[in-house]
Amino acid sequence: MPKIQEWFAEQWQATKQRWLPEKEDNSVALDQVSRFYQSDFYLSLDAGLKSAFYDGPLGGLDSRTLERKDLDFLLDCCRLWQGGRNVSCGIYGEKGTGLSTLLNMFTTELKQQDQAFKQLNLERRLTSEQDVINTLALLLAIEPKEYNLDTFIEALNQLPACVITVDNIHFLVQRTLDAQVVVDTFSAIILASRGHHLWILAGEEQAWRRLSYGYQFGNLFSHQQHIANFNESQIRDLLIKRFSYGGFHTINDIAIDQLANEKSPVNDISKRSKGCVELGLFYCLNNLTYGTKPQSIFILSPQEIDISQLKKLTKLELFTLAEISTHGQLSIKEHHTIFRVSLSESKMILEHLRVLGILDKNEELARSDAYSLKLIISAVVIRNLISMNYLY
Amino acid sequence: MDKNVFQQFVDLFSYTTLASILGTLVFTWLVLVGIRWAINTLVNYNPKYRIQLAQTFPVLRVLLWFAAISYIVIGIIQPPQSVIYASLGSLGLALGLASQDAAKNLVAGIMMAISPRFKIGDMVQVGEHYGEVISLDLSTTKLHTFDDNVITVPNADILKMPISNSNNGELNEMVAIDLHFPVSIPVAKLKNIALDAAKCSYYVYLKKPIVATVFPVFQDDFYYHLKIKAYVLDVRFEKAMATDIAERVIEALHDKELFEGSLFASTLAPAHPLEIHPSH
Numbered sequence: 001m002p003k004i005q006e007w008f009a010e011q012w013q014a015t016k017q018r019w020l021p022e023k024e025d026n027s028v029a030l031d032q033v034s035r036f037y038q039s040d041f042y043l044s045l046d047a048g049l050k051s052a053f054y055d056g057p058l059g060g061l062d063s064r065t066l067e068r069k070d071l072d073f074l075l076d077c078c079r080l081w082q083g084g085r086n087v088s089c090g091i092y093g094e095k096g097t098g099l100s101t102l103l104n105m106f107t108t109e110l111k112q113q114d115q116a117f118k119q120l121n122l123e124r125r126l127t128s129e130q131d132v133i134n135t136l137a138l139l140l141a142i143e144p145k146e147y148n149l150d151t152f153i154e155a156l157n158q159l160p161a162c163v164i165t166v167d168n169i170h171f172l173v174q175r176t177l178d179a180q181v182v183v184d185t186f187s188a189i190i191l192a193s194r195g196h197h198l199w200i201l202a203g204e205e206q207a208w209r210r211l212s213y214g215y216q217f218g219n220l221f222s223h224q225q226h227i228a229n230f231n232e233s234q235i236r237d238l239l240i241k242r243f244s245y246g247g248f249h250t251i252n253d254i255a256i257d258q259l260a261n262e263k264s265p266v267n268d269i270s271k272r273s274k275g276c277v278e279l280g281l282f283y284c285l286n287n288l289t290y291g292t293k294p295q296s297i298f299i300l301s302p303q304e305i306d307i308s309q310l311k312k313l314t315k316l317e318l319f320t321l322a323e324i325s326t327h328g329q330l331s332i333k334e335h336h337t338i339f340r341v342s343l344s345e346s347k348m349i350l351e352h353l354r355v356l357g358i359l360d361k362n363e364e365l366a367r368s369d370a371y372s373l374k375l376i377i378s379a380v381v382i383r384n385l386i387s388m389n390y391l392y
Numbered sequence: 393m394d395k396n397v398f399q400q401f402v403d404l405f406s407y408t409t410l411a412s413i414l415g416t417l418v419f420t421w422l423v424l425v426g427i428r429w430a431i432n433t434l435v436n437y438n439p440k441y442r443i444q445l446a447q448t449f450p451v452l453r454v455l456l457w458f459a460a461i462s463y464i465v466i467g468i469i470q471p472p473q474s475v476i477y478a479s480l481g482s483l484g485l486a487l488g489l490a491s492q493d494a495a496k497n498l499v500a501g502i503m504m505a506i507s508p509r510f511k512i513g514d515m516v517q518v519g520e521h522y523g524e525v526i527s528l529d530l531s532t533t534k535l536h537t538f539d540d541n542v543i544t545v546p547n548a549d550i551l552k553m554p555i556s557n558s559n560n561g562e563l564n565e566m567v568a569i570d571l572h573f574p575v576s577i578p579v580a581k582l583k584n585i586a587l588d589a590a591k592c593s594y595y596v597y598l599k600k601p602i603v604a605t606v607f608p609v610f611q612d613d614f615y616y617h618l619k620i621k622a623y624v625l626d627v628r629f630e631k632a633m634a635t636d637i638a639e640r641v642i643e644a645l646h647d648k649e650l651f652e653g654s655l656f657a658s659t660l661a662p663a664h665p666l667e668i669h670p671s672h
């Protein structure tokens with residue numbers, strides 16, 4: 001039976017090749033997306049366009065946190081705490097959603113209210129109980145001395161009441177035997193000082209899920225909020241604003257103020273971006289041609305991203321991506337510890353994923369061997385890892 | 393068979409009728425090939441739902457063949473009642489005498505398609521064989537074992553045997569890992585290390601609980617029996633997860649200098665020193 005099926009498949013392929021011409025490949029490779037900003041095409045674009053489509057927030061033009069309700073959520077929590085309620089809250093969202101921006105906006109509001117606050121930014125993985133205590137003591141500027149958990153909590157509770165925001169909570173995630181102690185210490189500190197201080201923790205969604213599933217991290221918080229990514233209309237508005245900022249008044253012969261209502265590629269791009277602004281910006285730039293009239297531009301229909309490279313990865317590489325998306329980033333040594341492979345094999349796997357354009361090497365940090373998902377394709381990669389059952 | 397009935401039976405099969413029957417059979421087969429291709433494509437697109445998607449094929453196959461045969465008999469051959477009764481009688485006798493086992497397997501296959509005891513993708517124990525169900529045909533079921541063997545089991549046997557299904561349509565399943573250690577290791581530390589080691593394994597499905605139990609056992613000497621129960625992310629990683637956790641526990645005990653040398657208290661090892669099995 002299999003032979004008949006093989007024969008049938010061969011005949012079918014031969015017939016197809018003979019009578020049905022190959023369709024033009026309309027997809028864009030994953031590495032073409034991730035390396036777009038280094039491509040010759042991008043470099044050849046005019047400066048106005050490049051600055052309008054800058055891959056980050058454009059100051060007053062578009063804040064990455066468009067939703068006022070997220071800021072209101074934090075301010076409401078703060079009001080409850082000021083009213084004497086025992087409150088602590090957590091916010092989480094996809095990579096690039098704008099959690100740090102939201103925290104900055106929140107602390108700006110606190111400044112205006114003359115509310116004392118401390119802003120902590122975890123920058124490395126915490127590895128033991130003492131490490132958690134020392135790091136928090138340093139970041140909170142508590143008098144430097146030898147603390148244990150009890151004395152540290154005592155010292156923390158003697159500080160004047162304030163709001164403490166902690167960003168990059170993904171540095172609490174780890175696959176080591178000490179992970180439980182680290183999370184337990186952090187949790188104990190928050191629980192013991194909750195009420196006196198208002199703790200607000202922010203982290204990427206996958207890290208948050210891992211901490212909640214493995215260590216019941218979610219139980220620490222009286223309030224939790226998922227910070228949603230941009231929706232279709234928000235991305236469309238953002239792109240239109242960017243075109244306008246770049247000085248382009250007609251897109252595909254449609255006046256810019258009519259773009260939202262007309263059937264245009266901008267609407268298509270908003271739909272395909274699935275909440276990822278970086279992807280929206282890429283689709284716009286990758287598919288544009290200059291119009292004949294001054295300040296006009298044409299955008300072709302966006303292409304699908306080809307994820308076949310992702311499907312061809314080995315089991316270990318897929319697990320590596322899953323762990324990177326929960327850990328936020330992984331160094332070669334961390335990879336070696338998690339996967340129990342040699343350091344050279346860890347290096348090879350991470351470098352292979354970097355060469356494919358899936359990972360970024362964080363050169364600017366002191367820990368130059370830390371690899372993280374490329375922001376522009378992180379949402380695509382995470383969605384596929386979930387569908388392949390490597391993430392949950 | 394009466395001569396008249398036999399003549400009527402032969403008259404039913406003109407060249408046109410035979411061609412139509414052949415055409416219907418080929419068409420049905422092609423439709424089934426198409427459905428299988430579509431299901432495989434969907435599974436490739438969304439592997440997370442591979443079990444749910446794969447389970448539809450055996451049912452569709454039975455339904456389609458039933459529809460095709462009904463169409464051939466009622467729509468193409470259109471036999472008079474006397475021929476139907478005579479054919480059914482002969483068919484029954486032939487099935488009863490010549491192909492008793494095959495008929496049993498076929499009937500069992502149809503019963504299993506209508507009321508499935510397991511699905512394609514499930515990890516099942518059938519008799520002494522344990523593996524992933526890779527095919528549910530009308531007469532046999534195929535299992536892919538961890539030794540990379542394909543075991544073919546007649547469906548009639550499956551209906552007779554008790555079946556233990558480890559995941560029952562879900563991708564995750566509980567796996568129990570049994571390890572034995574000398575009593576010199578402090579119990580609380582052993583248990584904590586076991587729990588932490590399980591959480592370290594990237595195969596573990598952390599959404600479901602991890603349990604570790606320790607109890608003393610006597611076999612020539614006292615030793616601790618450590619049982620770790622954790623859910624594996626995907627049934628296909630069952631053995632990999634069990635080995636990974638066992639290695640991590642042993643390494644951690646060595647790193648913390650809690651024991652050295654043999655895993656066992658005495659030189660006589662227990663009958664099954666490292667047992668890995670899904671919990672049923």
